[in-house]
C-alpha cells in the first residue's frame with residue numbers, strides 16, 4: 218500500500234540519519250526482511266543476528282525479532298544503542314523459565330554444567346555456563362559430553378530431547394516449550410505427506426519428537442533454508458514459522474513450500490504456525506523506534522550484562 222511505501226521510505230532515511238542498521242529474524246514479516254536486505258542489514262537465525270550485531274559498525278541496532286534477541290545484542294555491544302519496534306515481543310520459552318526457579322534447579326545439581334538456549338532472559342543467561350542457539354546446540358553438547366560433563370538443559374524440552382537423542386549426553390531438562398512449534402502434529406503431518414508424497418519434510422527441533430522423527434532435515438532456521446536449496450525435492454513441507462518462506466522462495470524460486478499442519482488443522486494449513494511475538498514487529502513501530510527511542514530501547518543491568526556475556530562469548534568463540 219501507499220502507506221507501507223511511505224513508511225519504508227521514512228525508515229530508509231532514518232536508518233541513514235541515525236547511523237542505524239536493521240537486524241531482523243527470518244520469522245519477521247517479509248516486508249521487514251526485504252527492507253533489511255535492501256538497506257545492508259541482516260536477516261538470519263539467532264546466532265548470526267548476534268554476530269552481525271556485535272560486528273556492525275553502526276552505533277544503533279534496530280532489532281526486529283523478540284526480546285531475547287535485543288538483549289543479546291545489548292550484552293554483546295553495550296556501547297551501541299539497541300532499539301526494538303516493541304519491547305513487548307517476548308517468547309514462551311523465556312516466559313516459561315523464570316530466573317528464580319531456574320537458579321534453584323541449577324543450585325540443586327551443582328555438579329552439572331548449565332547450558333541454556335538463547336531464547337532466555339539476560340538473568341537466566343547470567344546463571345549459565347554456556348548459551349547455545351539451535352544452529353550450534355548439537356556441537357556444543359557433543360563437546361561437553363566428550364569431556365564427561367553432565368548437563369542441565371533449559372528451557373526447551375523438545376530441543377533438549379532431540380539433542381539428547383543425537384548425542385547420548387546425560388541431560389537434566391527444564392520443562393519449557395515454544396508454543397508455536399509445540400503445535401505441530403505427527404498425525405496431521407502424516408496426512409499432509411500423503412497429499413504430497415514427493416515432498417521433503419523440514420523441521421525445526423523445537424517441534425515434538427514425533428514430528429522431528431519424520432523429518433528429512435532438522436535444524437535451525439538457517440540450516441532449514443540451506444536444506445531447502447540443497448535437497449533435490451521440488452516440494453517441501455516446512456514445520457516452522459511461515460516467515461521463513463520469504464528466504465526459501467527467494468533462494469529456490471522454482472520450489473514449492475507448504476506449511477506443516479498443526480493438530481487442529483487436519484492435513485492442510487493456510488496460516489498455522491506464526492509466532493505471535495514475531496508478528497508484533499511492524500513498519501510503523503520500526504519507524505517510531507527510530508524517531509524516538511523512549512520505551513523502545515533495550516537496557517541490561519551492568520552486573521547482569523557482564524555475567525551473561527561470559528557464556529555468550531563462549532558460544533561465539535566455539536562457533537568461530
Ligand code: 13P
Nearest residue numbers: 262263264350351437438
Ligand atoms: P533460530 O536460531 O533457528 O533462528 O531459532 C530462533 C527461534 O526463535 C526459533 O523459534
Ligand code: SF4
Nearest residue numbers: 283308309395397492
Ligand atoms: Fe519463541 Fe517460539 Fe516465537 Fe521462536 S517461534 S520466538 S521459540 S515463541
